[in-house]
Every structure is written in structure tokens, then in C-alpha cells.
Amino acid sequence: MAEREWWVLKWLDLLEKYRFKKRLERGRNYARDGNILAINFEGAKVTAQVQGTANEPYHLWIKLDPFSNEDWHYIIQTLAEKAIFSAQLLAGEMPQDIEEVFIANGLSLFPFSLSDVHSRCNCPDPKNPCKHIAAVYYELADRFSEDPFVLFQLRGRTREQILAQIRELRQQGTSQEVIGETGIDDVETEEVIEKITDDTVNLEEFWEYDEPLDSSLLQMTGDSDQTVLEVLGDFPLPSAESQAVKQYLQQVQKRVYSEVVHQTSP
Incomplete structure (x- = not known):
């Protein structure tokens, strides 16, 4: 026994x-x-x-x-x-x-x-x-x-x-650690991002690129064997959080791909 x-x-x-x-x-x-x-x-x-x-x-x-x-x-x-x-x-x-x-x-x-x-x-x-x-x-x-x-x-x-x-407690602790390290809270962070966006980024031209891209550098169609997320593999997070992050990024990837197809369609 x-x-x-x-x-x-x-x-x-x-x-x-x-x-x-x-x-x-x-x-x-x-x-x-x-x-x-x-x-x-x-x-x-x-x-x-x-x-x-x-x-x-x-x-x-x-x-x-x-x-x-x-x-x-x-x-x-x-x-x-x-x-x-x-x-x-x-x-x-x-x-x-x-x-x-x-x-x-x-x-x-x-x-x-x-x-x-x-x-x-x-x-x-x-x-x-x-x-x-x-x-x-x-x-x-x-x-x-x-x-x-x-x-x-x-x-x-x-x-x-x-x-x-x-x-929940560990997530709260992580948030406090980030705030402590940066010295800014969430409101200040949003203000900084908003200022950077307003001052330096033209949202109308953000996705435009004048030079042709090498097809080997960017594969966004379903013909690729592996997506970027698949190449990255699992995130160094607990399984539930890792899955949630991956699902969110997959949604973002689909939206970006849809936008690119729409922009490049004749």
C-alpha cells in the first residue's frame, strides 16, 4: 500500500x-x-x-x-x-x-x-x-x-x-506594483497616452505605408501554417489568464486582418 x-x-x-x-x-x-x-x-x-x-x-x-x-x-x-x-x-x-x-x-x-x-x-x-x-x-x-x-x-x-x-488579490497586488514602479496612476497613464496620441500620431494615416512589404515578413491570411500567436506559444501566466489573453489577441488579430483586407480590396 x-x-x-x-x-x-x-x-x-x-x-x-x-x-x-x-x-x-x-x-x-x-x-x-x-x-x-x-x-x-x-x-x-x-x-x-x-x-x-x-x-x-x-x-x-x-x-x-x-x-x-x-x-x-x-x-x-x-x-x-x-x-x-x-x-x-x-x-x-x-x-x-x-x-x-x-x-x-x-x-x-x-x-x-x-x-x-x-x-x-x-x-x-x-x-x-x-x-x-x-x-x-x-x-x-x-x-x-x-x-x-x-x-x-x-x-x-x-x-x-x-x-x-x-x-483577484494577486492581480490587485500586480497592479499596485506597476503603479509603484512607474510613479503614475491609471488616470495619469490615460492622460499620457492621450497626449502622445494627439501630438504624435495621425490616426487617419496610421495604417498607411508607402513602400511595398515583403510578403515573407507579414502573413495575415489563413494560408499560413502558423499565426503570430501560435509562434509565440503560451504566455507565462496561469492557464486561465493565459487563455483569456490569447482569446483577446485572437479577436484583435481578426479585426486587424479584416481591416487590412477591406483597405486593400479594389
Whole structure:
């Protein structure tokens, strides 16, 4: 059996500390034998149906205490400041020192004990966790192994929400860095561009060129094997942003080509 990831072992360690080992063993067997008929995430809560000895499956839920919106604001802000964290999470790896992010904000990503994990099952067993809940505990370990963002979801933020906020914060940070380096803000930039355009560029003659162009230098028809964008290849940006930039430039290229064809048509 392959060695489990450290964050999965940390979750499983909660179970190992539980004193009723036989109950956990039965839960593990339920998970292995396919007794978990359904498992769903409803926000930060996990709901499941587990087949026991009765004819009808038992219904249960498991949840952790979610972090507040304010807590998540500071957590994601800290994550955004360290690009390596975002890269590792996207690659399916939980950063080794991820807990430092939460500790710095007075929180803990992982529960300290099973008493910090809230659960309920409609089976007649008065003990908690029952074997049905224990089965889902082990199933969650597999889910964490496949996607570490599942653990974040139990704390109140989905993968999509976290990545969207990180991307937004990093874009804001990049904009501020550019402003700081140039010493001008967006309004000043527009004024400079407008002044340069008015003073030095004749828009009516901008696309005119008196000398014939060597056909090998400019290929704008569909007959070319590769367009300029294809020659450039992927941009050094995250995949989503790279795709968006490429699509925009493709639209610009089509407009330019259409304008050139229109200008040169008899």
C-alpha cells in the first residue's frame, strides 16, 4: 500500500486516538466493502447514506466549525502572498507548512480531536461516532488524498471560491506594483497616452505605408501554417489568464486582418 499523504495521516490520526478501536474497525470495513451508498457536500457539511444491517440505509452528516468571512479574508490574503502555496494546492499537494497560515490568524485547519468534529446518524447506536459515521471518516481521508481543497470546504470555502479570491488579490497586488514602479496612476497613464496620441500620431494615416512589404515578413491570411500567436506559444501566466489573453489577441488579430483586407480590396 502506498504511503499516505501527510495531511491524510493527520486526519487519520484523529481516529487512531479514539479509544473504541473495534467500532472504528467496523467503520473501516464498511468503507472498504462499499457500504457507503452516497456521499455529498452541502456547503461545509458532508451528508451520506450508509448501508448497515437494517434494510434501509442510515442517513448521517458530518461537519467542522466553519471559519468566519473575516477569518477567510485574512487566510486567503496570506495564501495569495505566497505563490508557492497556490501552486502546490493546484497540483493536488497540501503545502507542508500550510498550518502556519492558519496559526498566524489564530486558527487551526485540522481539528484537534474527534470532539471538534460534529456528526449525527439516525441509527439506533447511542455512541458517536457509530460505525456508519466512522466509515465516512475513512472515506473523507480518501477524498482529502484526491483533493486537499475538500478539507478547506469543510471549513467554509470551496476550491473555486479560494482560487478566485487568490487570483483577484494577486492581480490587485500586480497592479499596485506597476503603479509603484512607474510613479503614475491609471488616470495619469490615460492622460499620457492621450497626449502622445494627439501630438504624435495621425490616426487617419496610421495604417498607411508607402513602400511595398515583403510578403515573407507579414502573413495575415489563413494560408499560413502558423499565426503570430501560435509562434509565440503560451504566455507565462496561469492557464486561465493565459487563455483569456490569447482569446483577446485572437479577436484583435481578426479585426486587424479584416481591416487590412477591406483597405486593400479594389
